[in-house]
Amino acid sequence: MPSTTTPALKRVLNAAVVQFARHGYEGASLSGIAADAGIRKASLYSHVKNKNALFLAVFEDALHSEARFARDCFARPDPKWPGQNYCESLLARYADSEHFRFLLRTAYIPPEPLFHELQEGYETYMQQLLADFTTALRRHVGGVLSDRDADIMGHAWMGMVDSLHVALIYIGQARFEARLNALEHLMGDSIARLVKG
Amino acid sequence: MPSTTTPALKRVLNAAVVQFARHGYEGASLSGIAADAGIRKASLYSHVKNKNALFLAVFEDALHSEARFARDCFARPDPKWPGQNYCESLLARYADSEHFRFLLRTAYIPPEPLFHELQEGYETYMQQLLADFTTALRRHVGGVLSDRDADIMGHAWMGMVDSLHVALIYIGQARFEARLNALEHLMGDSIARLVKG
């Protein structure tokens, strides 16, 4: 793992995230990635050890990128309910971020040879997301939130997020927004009921 | 397409659904499928035209299998809220049905060469599921359900189902049940509020 990121390596990583996001781990070929980076396949090996290492490097980048995105969403105060900023930013994020599309493509069914390495990264990322939501929720409802209710709402919100992630992948934009709207209703109802006690 | 399903073809299809569910379209090899079926790769071509046709045949089987499963769930009356039977049967279904695992694996990111053929099948299956839920919902709340509310709850329930499907793939059994429990809370709250008006 090189500590310095040269411009050439940057081009390789950019090409790789595009190819992996578009065709997955198996479907993306090193020749294609090299071509997109403007070099030959053999020259890749001046920058990365092998395909696995390349994928892992892209994965690290993507995780950091998404962690920053989530942090920014939770830094802004949510207008109506905790976690709202994150959910409502997903559509634009999906359109803009190659790293996000990469993560969504490979998250649920990761490439078999890298399964264990990836699972750990996903796990801590999801834990962080859940922690962010929980603190936002506690701030929202004040001090009257039992651990059990926090747990339930946390699971529900993570489920909602997965549901929106999936919608980004295989449903069109129109139905994504309909789903988001519908789930916001459920979420709003339950949180309101929580606040009233 | 042979109209009669010989025992040998049946063995091939059984082997194929296992391999496709486990390794995906690209990751499953015809040699492996043939080996599981007890024959050589070349002999596969006495039963199916090529890999695409084999995958499509398995896909048809899986769709029919899941349609029957969903119909059975909605045939029984739901104890507390519409769609409950389906959601609460998913975990056992995932453990038991190779066809279900096959569908989950290939639903969100289908193999590129078959994208269009598959999308149509998924679409009609999902539409049927949504229709089943909507009629169950209408029966549950009585005549006081506006089209707009039915639409919202439909989107929410489909979102919940996707969320549970995803949970089956990459979360363990314990957290699946936690998520199911949490989402049932949201669903219950919103439907209760719908019934009261």
Next chain:
DNA sequence: TCAGAACTACCTACCGGTCGGTAGCTTTTT
């Protein structure tokens, strides 16, 4: 000058798919 990034050429392994041929059963023909 010399390290490293690029190239050409090549390797092995595996993929989906085809080919010619064969064993064994069924059907037709004499």
Next chain:
DNA sequence: AAAAAGCTACCGACCGGTAGGTAGTTCTGA
């Protein structure tokens, strides 16, 4: 009844193509 022909499922061998990866050489920039 028996021989001849056809059919089905199977096989080993092989094809073209592509994958990831390596060896050895040349180019290039500080």
